[in-house]
Amino acid sequence: MRDRSLDPGAKNEFHRRETSLRITVTWAVALVKYMKTLNVAPLGKLLLAGILIGWTFGFAAPAQAAPKKVLVVTVTKGFRHSSIPTAERVLAELAKESGAFTVDYARVEPNDPEFKGADGKRDNAKVDAAIKAVLAEKMSAAALKKYDAVIFANTTGDLPLPDNQAFLDWIKSGKGFVGMHSATDTFPGFPGYTEMIGGHFKTHAAQLEVQPINQDPQCPICAHFGKDWKVFDEIYQIKDFDPAKVHGLLTLDRKPDVRDPSPGIYPIAWCKEYGKGRVFYTSLGHREDVWDPAWPDRKNPKEVAEAYQKHILAGIRWALGLEKMNAKPQKAAVE
Ligand SMILES: [Zn+2]
Numbered sequence: 001m002r003d004r005s006l007d008p009g010a011k012n013e014f015h016r017r018e019t020s021l022r023i024t025v026t027w028a029v030a031l032v033k034y035m036k037t038l039n040v041a042p043l044g045k046l047l048l049a050g051i052l053i054g055w056t057f058g059f060a061a062p063a064q065a066a067p068k069k070v071l072v073v074t075v076t077k078g079f080r081h082s083s084i085p086t087a088e089r090v091l092a093e094l095a096k097e098s099g100a101f102t103v104d105y106a107r108v109e110p111n112d113p114e115f116k117g118a119d120g121k122r123d124n125a126k127v128d129a130a131i132k133a134v135l136a137e138k139m140s141a142a143a144l145k146k147y148d149a150v151i152f153a154n155t156t157g158d159l160p161l162p163d164n165q166a167f168l169d170w171i172k173s174g175k176g177f178v179g180m181h182s183a184t185d186t187f188p189g190f191p192g193y194t195e196m197i198g199g200h201f202k203t204h205a206a207q208l209e210v211q212p213i214n215q216d217p218q219c220p221i222c223a224h225f226g227k228d229w230k231v232f233d234e235i236y237q238i239k240d241f242d243p244a245k246v247h248g249l250l251t252l253d254r255k256p257d258v259r260d261p262s263p264g265i266y267p268i269a270w271c272k273e274y275g276k277g278r279v280f281y282t283s284l285g286h287r288e289d290v291w292d293p294a295w296p297d298r299k300n301p302k303e304v305a306e307a308y309q310k311h312i313l314a315g316i317r318w319a320l321g322l323e324k325m326n327a328k329p330q331k332a333a334v335e
Helices: 008-037 042-060 084-098 124-138 164-172 181-185 191-197 302-319
Strands: 068-073 101-106 149-153 176-180 200-204 208-210 231-233 236-239 247-254 263-274 277-282
Touching: 068 084, 068 124, 084 101, 084 149, 084 302, 101 124, 149 181, 149 302, 164 191, 164 277, 176 181, 176 191, 176 302, 181 191, 181 200, 181 236, 181 277, 191 277, 231 302, 236 263, 263 302, 277 302
Parallel strands: 068 101, 068 149, 149 176, 176 277
Antiparallel strands: 200 236, 208 231, 247 263, 263 277
16 A cells, blocks of 8 residues: 555646656746847846746646545434544545545444443444434535535444435535445435435445456456455345446355355446536455555455555545546446
């Protein structure tokens, strides 16, 4: 994860700077030649040169793009993954290391002392009220305007958004949506969300090692996986999924179930256009050691987590419009 030398975004940025520097130098040389031909007093020449050079540099200097703003949502109304604090931390680290975006959170940790009732036990009414309040604050139509993308990192259940349709319309207007793992186990009662993300959680068998088929080895989200990449995780089986409506990234051709590995289509990661917006989903990310190369108690080598971080960072960058790639479905719709 520390090696950014192969990052195509960084390479493009370098190329942009180099080009604009060349333009600036060319301008400066032309300017000096031009000044020599002018019949103006030396002080006047100096002033004019100052103004022109200032304008030239202002025009040609590379615009340092401000980091994009991302809202990370980790609230849960169903099962709560123990990997959520790890996911929150890793996303903050990726934001900082890449410099591409900053993170804000819509988070409620149900075990925080503030949610204890008089009997010392968790007061679920207090937790629910806090979830409602944080989503009302950060995900209203007005609040969403300040973000460029939203990440659902292991959210579950029917979340009390202030305005479901406003959320979808916000993505369609040209924003980004990224979902990890149980993002597809979110909003069972909101078909518009399932249509947006591209599928819904059906079930999962016991955790197992899988070797996903890399459907787009050229794209930045998958380029680093190579042919033999394997991961040990809880692998979802997805329903309400249509391969003709997404750009497939990782998939399996057998059911991810050691007791019944029967042939079929079992998608793992995909991306898609949604109106003018961009949606990236990966079902990986149940386990802490998939998110974090430094997690102590592990079944995955640290390289698996490093590859996962590259996978999600490229997905986030693409969703933010910072990365170009083909997101059209590989498979034509069968009418
Ligand atoms: Zn899980």
